[in-house]
Amino acid sequence: MTLHPLAERFASVADRYENGRPEYAPAVVGALMAELGLAPGAAVLDLAAGTGKLTRALLQAGLDVVAVEPQAPLRELLAAGIAPARVRDGLAEAIPLPDASLDAVTVADAFHWFDRPAALREIRRVLRPHGGLAVLCTAPDWSGASWAHELGSLVVELRPEHPYFDGPPWQDFVRAEGLWTEPREVRVTVSQAADAERIVDHLASISWLAAMPEDRLQDTIAQMRAIISAGDTPAELPVHFVIGLAALA
Numbered sequence: 001m002t003l004h005p006l007a008e009r010f011a012s013v014a015d016r017y018e019n020g021r022p023e024y025a026p027a028v029v030g031a032l033m034a035e036l037g038l039a040p041g042a043a044v045l046d047l048a049a050g051t052g053k054l055t056r057a058l059l060q061a062g063l064d065v066v067a068v069e070p071q072a073p074l075r076e077l078l079a080a081g082i083a084p085a086r087v088r089d090g091l092a093e094a095i096p097l098p099d100a101s102l103d104a105v106t107v108a109d110a111f112h113w114f115d116r117p118a119a120l121r122e123i124r125r126v127l128r129p130h131g132g133l134a135v136l137c138t139a140p141d142w143s144g145a146s147w148a149h150e151l152g153s154l155v156v157e158l159r160p161e162h163p164y165f166d167g168p169p170w171q172d173f174v175r176a177e178g179l180w181t182e183p184r185e186v187r188v189t190v191s192q193a194a195d196a197e198r199i200v201d202h203l204a205s206i207s208w209l210a211a212m213p214e215d216r217l218q219d220t221i222a223q224m225r226a227i228i229s230a231g232d233t234p235a236e237l238p239v240h241f242v243i244g245l246a247a248l249a
Contacts, residue, residue: 020201024057036132048110147231
């Protein structure tokens with residue numbers, strides 16, 4: 001298995017990804033643990049862990065976490081933030097962990113990049129009986145800022161057509177297997193400090209923007225920065241975390 005070319009673009013914007021993407025609040029991990037029945041010390045895999053945003057939050061909650069990430073630049077930032085021994089090079093479709101060794105697997109903003117049937121087979125393999133799956137989606141809510149509509153319109157104009165962005169929801173793949181409990185979702189909303197440069201970095205870390213030619217990307221970043229600078233940004237803005245949940249039946 002190989003990564004989709006757009007997914008590979010995250011490696012080129014690893015620093016922007018780490019700076020711009022929201023942090024996972026304790027309430028998010030607390031909800032995840034409660035819903036999956038995880039106690040401190042439970043063995044958890046953070047799959048496609050990126051720079052370790054979710055990995056660090058899981059560790060802070062007392063979970064015994066291993067993080068798998070296929071891209072070296074992201075993995076280097078990940079290892080710098082946690083014990084390197086917890087970090088593995090690997091893919092969702094070929095998880096480098098033993099059978100039935102985990103209580104749960106988490107996937108944060110990455111499930112759509114996988115070969116979903118192959119990844120679910122691997123996730124099933126490494127989970128213990130009745131082990132849990134958590135598929136997280138992070139959605140910053142910038143609607144309270146004066147620039148939200150103008151910036152959103154710009155991003156929509158730049159967004160290409162691509163099946164990895166608009167494929168079937170994760171629940172369809174889980175249901176198709178018939179080996180999981182009925183998928184469900186819980187939502188957690190927290191307020192986080194709003195910083196113009198972090199917002200720009202967040203947008204610049206989106207795969208299709210990162211895939212632009214460098215001169216066009218820099219022009220786009222300058223345009224986004226100008227839109228935000230010309231408006232008003234509240235001190236805090238909400239971030240919505242959607243946690244999709246299922247367990248082996």
